[in-house]
Amino acid sequence: MQYAEPIDRLIKAITRLPGIGEKTATRLALYILNAKKEYVGELVESLLNVKEKVALCSGCMTFSDTDPCSVCSDAGRDALTICVVSDYKDMMALESMGGYRGTYHILHGNLAPLKGVGPDDLKIRELVERVERNGVKEVILATGFDSEGEATSAYLARLLKPYNARLTRIASGVPVGSYVEYMDGATLGRAMEGRKEVS
Amino acid sequence: MQYAEPIDRLIKAITRLPGIGEKTATRLALYILNAKKEYVGELVESLLNVKEKVALCSGCMTFSDTDPCSVCSDAGRDALTICVVSDYKDMMALESMGGYRGTYHILHGNLAPLKGVGPDDLKIRELVERVERNGVKEVILATGFDSEGEATSAYLARLLKPYNARLTRIASGVPVGSYVEYMDGATLGRAMEGRKEVS
Numbered sequence: 420m421q422y423a424e425p426i427d428r429l430i431k432a433i434t435r436l437p438g439i440g441e442k443t444a445t446r447l448a449l450y451i452l453n454a455k456k457e458y459v460g461e462l463v464e465s466l467l468n469v470k471e472k473v474a475l476c477s478g479c480m481t482f483s484d485t486d487p488c489s490v491c492s493d494a495g496r497d498a499l500t501i502c503v504v505s506d507y508k509d510m511m512a513l514e515s516m517g518g519y520r521g522t523y524h525i526l527h528g529n530l531a532p533l534k535g536v537g538p539d540d541l542k543i544r545e546l547v548e549r550v551e552r553n554g555v556k557e558v559i560l561a562t563g564f565d566s567e568g569e570a571t572s573a574y575l576a577r578l579l580k581p582y583n584a585r586l587t588r589i590a591s592g593v594p595v596g597s598y599v600e601y602m603d604g605a606t607l608g609r610a611m612e613g614r615k616e617v618s
Numbered sequence: 619m620q621y622a623e624p625i626d627r628l629i630k631a632i633t634r635l636p637g638i639g640e641k642t643a644t645r646l647a648l649y650i651l652n653a654k655k656e657y658v659g660e661l662v663e664s665l666l667n668v669k670e671k672v673a674l675c676s677g678c679m680t681f682s683d684t685d686p687c688s689v690c691s692d693a694g695r696d697a698l699t700i701c702v703v704s705d706y707k708d709m710m711a712l713e714s715m716g717g718y719r720g721t722y723h724i725l726h727g728n729l730a731p732l733k734g735v736g737p738d739d740l741k742i743r744e745l746v747e748r749v750e751r752n753g754v755k756e757v758i759l760a761t762g763f764d765s766e767g768e769a770t771s772a773y774l775a776r777l778l779k780p781y782n783a784r785l786t787r788i789a790s791g792v793p794v795g796s797y798v799e800y801m802d803g804a805t806l807g808r809a810m811e812g813r814k815e816v817s
Contacts, residue, residue, distance in 0.1 A: 422710070423683040425671045429664040435657065437649050443637070449706060450636050451668060452681055458634065459669050463662050465628040469650060470658050472624045482651055484622040507648060511621070
């Protein structure tokens with residue numbers, strides 16, 4: 420015996436979500452079956468709403484329900500300092516750190532030739548245009564320190580060299596709260612390389 | 619900085635699903651943001667569809683998109699043998715075992731006085747009516763062997779005693795593939811109690 424067709428269809432749709440296997444999808448589908456109509460209505464409404472109202476900010480390319488987004492439209496923030504990140508989640512992590520008063524640029528991925536992701540698949544053209552147009556003072560390269568993040572950062576550094584902006588890369592080293600003994604050689608190498616005078 | 623309101627609302631709606639924490643909900647919401655419109659359309663459609671088309675079978679109370687369900691309407695199945703289970707998932711597990719040719723009755727829960735679940739919250743009245751009306755030959759009590767399942771089974775056994783049906787309870791013992799040494803005393807007690815002649 421199979422699940423009834425509408426249940427089966429829902430399980431299949433849920434299974435396509437990342438990190439959700441068939442077992443979890445089945446559990447969720449059966450929860451939906453038992454759930455109040457109001458809840459399912461709210462879930463559906465918020466799914467549609469997010470696709471309808473959220474678009475990319477024409478400045479920094481972040482997801483936003485306003486254009487420009489709340490960061491780009493904030494007069495208190497320095498529009499001439501741009502922190503380049505791979506992903507919306509990276510921007511959210513930096514924002515929750517607090518203290519950064521510049522703006523962002525979201526690439527929506529990293530260069531990954533083996534996966535077929537080239538410069539045209541990322542928001543790189545938009546970054547170059549911003550740097551060109553606005554007399555940007557500093558571009559902070561804040562992609563990850565995995566191989567793809569590093570390659571993307573190196574590519575952007577080369578690409579943005581002709582412009583007048585200062586190009587910086589966020590520091591790599593031992594994370595706060597971590598022990599030296601557990602760090603890999605590459606990280607320790609970076610930490611040594613980036614060492615600073617103790618005042 | 620907070621997520622944009624529509625994103626935040628979607629995260630909140632997803633967090634209400636069982637076993638989904640805020641981190642997973644955020645990951646799923648951001649996936650939805652990036653996902654193709656067609657996929658989100660299909661997800662929404664199947665959510666609405668399942669609530670619209672799936673209802674309880676008026677016979678066995680299972681979830682079905684037809685009434686009576688495919689089991690109750692199958693002339694090859696014995697309508698006078700009813701296997702009582704707590705949950706739709708229990709019925710699916712028994713069906714995937716194959717071989718059972720009777721019908722089911724889904725209670726939609728177990729008696730749980732401490733959680734405020736009494737007989738009126740389960741499909742017990744419907745079961746009694748079926749037994750009364752149809753001259754049922756056998757009622758197989760197949761609720762779980764946890765305390766609530768056991769209590770529910772005992773309650774039903776008392777309730778159905780006045781009728782002419784044979785009342786049986788599925789066997790409890792050592793599961794296939796398990797070792798005796800790892801079994802708890804209660805299970806071994808049941809296994810001893812239920813021992814059978816070796817032919």
